[in-house]
Amino acid sequence: MSTADGKAVRVALLGCGTVGSEVARLLTEQADELAARAGAPVELAGIAVRRPDKHPELPQHLLTADAAALVESDVDVIVELVGGIEPVRTWLLTALRKGKSVVTANKALLSEYSAELSEAADSAGADLFFEAAVAGAIPLLRPLRESLAGDRITKVMGIVNGTTNFILSAMDSTGAGYAETLDEASRLGYAEADPTADVDGYDAASKAAILASLAFHSRVTASDVHREGISGVTSSDIAAAKALGRTVKLLAICERVTADDGTESVSARVHPVMIPRSHPLAGVGGAFNAVFVEADAAGELMFYGQGAGGAPTASAVLGDLVAVARNRVLGGRGPRESAHANLPVRPMGQTPTRYHVSLDVADRPGVLAQVAQVFADHGVSIAAVRQRDRLSTASLVIVTHLAPDAALEATVREIGKMDVVREVVSVMRVEGEDA
Numbered sequence: 001m002s003t004a005d006g007k008a009v010r011v012a013l014l015g016c017g018t019v020g021s022e023v024a025r026l027l028t029e030q031a032d033e034l035a036a037r038a039g040a041p042v043e044l045a046g047i048a049v050r051r052p053d054k055h056p057e058l059p060q061h062l063l064t065a066d067a068a069a070l071v072e073s074d075v076d077v078i079v080e081l082v083g084g085i086e087p088v089r090t091w092l093l094t095a096l097r098k099g100k101s102v103v104t105a106n107k108a109l110l111s112e113y114s115a116e117l118s119e120a121a122d123s124a125g126a127d128l129f130f131e132a133a134v135a136g137a138i139p140l141l142r143p144l145r146e147s148l149a150g151d152r153i154t155k156v157m158g159i160v161n162g163t164t165n166f167i168l169s170a171m172d173s174t175g176a177g178y179a180e181t182l183d184e185a186s187r188l189g190y191a192e193a194d195p196t197a198d199v200d201g202y203d204a205a206s207k208a209a210i211l212a213s214l215a216f217h218s219r220v221t222a223s224d225v226h227r228e229g230i231s232g233v234t235s236s237d238i239a240a241a242k243a244l245g246r247t248v249k250l251l252a253i254c255e256r257v258t259a260d261d262g263t264e265s266v267s268a269r270v271h272p273v274m275i276p277r278s279h280p281l282a283g284v285g286g287a288f289n290a291v292f293v294e295a296d297a298a299g300e301l302m303f304y305g306q307g308a309g310g311a312p313t314a315s316a317v318l319g320d321l322v323a324v325a326r327n328r329v330l331g332g333r334g335p336r337e338s339a340h341a342n343l344p345v346r347p348m349g350q351t352p353t354r355y356h357v358s359l360d361v362a363d364r365p366g367v368l369a370q371v372a373q374v375f376a377d378h379g380v381s382i383a384a385v386r387q388r389d390r391l392s393t394a395s396l397v398i399v400t401h402l403a404p405d406a407a408l409e410a411t412v413r414e415i416g417k418m419d420v421v422r423e424v425v426s427v428m429r430v431e432g433e434d435a
């Protein structure tokens with residue numbers, strides 16, 4: 001299997017859809033360049049697809065529907081671009097246990113099974129690389145794992161799902177409808193095979209789990225991540241945000257939280273937020289992704305670029321493939337995963353957040369005081385209040401200071417039941433402003 005003797009690095013490509021077809025194209029078109037960079041030819045030895053008869057454009061002698069057999073064949077590296085958990089998990093474990101390296105973009109799999117996959121890679125001395133799994137083309141996982149390995153990361157926050165950002169950007173700028181924008185995102189190759197993974201926040205939650213694990217040297221799985229998608233974001237929310245000079249984004253937020261007694265935990269969450277239109281994340285449109293990283297010594301860093309689509313994602317896959325090939329040529333392997341800190345995950349209810357609450361209330365003396373009292377009863381401090389009168393109704397906008405999320409949720413629940421409250425127009429968490 002070793003290629004230290006200068007033999008070609010033989011690659012099995014599993015899946016040749018939106019991303020896989022671009023990987024196959026780049027591997028073929030840039031064969032000479034890649035060989036020069038890797039130190040040996042990087043040879044496409046086989047391509048597994050569900051229906052080989054549907055791919056007249058691909059070299060027919062390489063095609064197979066039997067991915068398991070291709071994994072077992074004489075190949076050095078598996079590039080997995082099929083997606084989903086099984087049978088992919090079994091294929092990749094088989095490959096790793098036989099010492100074959102793996103490059104994958106499969107965040108759904110990694111966010112639940114990275115411990116098992118990394119252990120298999122470690123035991124066999126193989127590489128397991130997945131830069132394409134988070135924020136597509138943007139080099140983000142390698143900087144977290146390698147460049148920032150000597151620093152102490154405190155926060156990773158950003159837009160990590162292109163499909164939902166594409167939809168929210170369109171709703172904000174043109175007022176376009178939700179369904180038509182989602183169809184367009186699927187047509188452009190941004191959405192997952194089942195787009196509910198995007199709109200319900202599962203895809204972003206998987207990415208948050210991968211980011212939190214790497215940033216905080218701990219094991220965070222997708223099921224540890226608090227998840228809310230964008231299907232509940234209404235035109236009232238967008239309008240309420242606009243009226244206050246804010247916009248709505250779906251963010252993944254991973255934080256190191258230090259309790260009063262000094263103990264540390266990790267908070268990982270995905271939900272829609274209002275951010276000021278002047279915030280750098282507010283200007284990130286379409287399927288672009290952007291991620292802020294805060295570290296003790298480095299300060300603030302921002303990573304920006306194309307987070308979805310065939311060619312951008314293929315760029316990250318090819319980068320990993322060249323790294324794996326180089327390691328094969330030199331006879332070593334790349335940096336391992338580190339989960340030594342083993343920090344616990346903090347429940348969402350105990351995570352400090354801030355809320356924006358927009359209400360229509362009866363325009364009578366004392367109503368504002370009654371509403372404010374409910375916040376006080378739950379220990380929630382108000383940062384700003386704005387009131388506008390409209391005939392017998394007043395529109396009230398309240399922004400809180402930081403408070404445990406459970407206290408904020410309970411406050412909003414109680415306010416919704418008050419007689420003087422005609423309608424709870426919009427409730428959303430706020431980020432990117434001084435608390």
Ligand SMILES: NC(=O)C1=CN([C@@H]2O[C@H](COP(=O)(O)OP(=O)(O)OC[C@H]3O[C@@H](n4cnc5c(N)ncnc54)[C@H](O)[C@@H]3O)[C@@H](O)[C@H]2O)C=CC1
Pocket residue numbers: 014015016017018019020048049050051065067080081082083084105106107108132133136189190191192193307308309310313
């Ligand atoms: N499309 C995008 O923008 C991005 C996708 N990803 C990830 O990349 C992976 C692939 O995504 P896409 O290319 O969009 O998917 P896709 O649906 O376009 O392609 C999937 C490919 O897998 C093949 N396949 C499915 N079942 C198979 C089986 N049992 N045996 C052999 N081949 C099989 C299909 O024939 C197809 O060629 C997924 O894990 C996805 O989450 C990651 C980042 C961005």
Ligand SMILES: N[C@@H](CC=O)C(=O)O
Pocket residue numbers: 133135136160161162163164190191192198203307308309
């Ligand atoms: N469906 C994903 C693709 C990239 O990971 C997205 O929309 O971001």
Ligand code: NA
Pocket residue numbers: 131132133134135136137138139140141316
């Ligand atoms: Na990336």
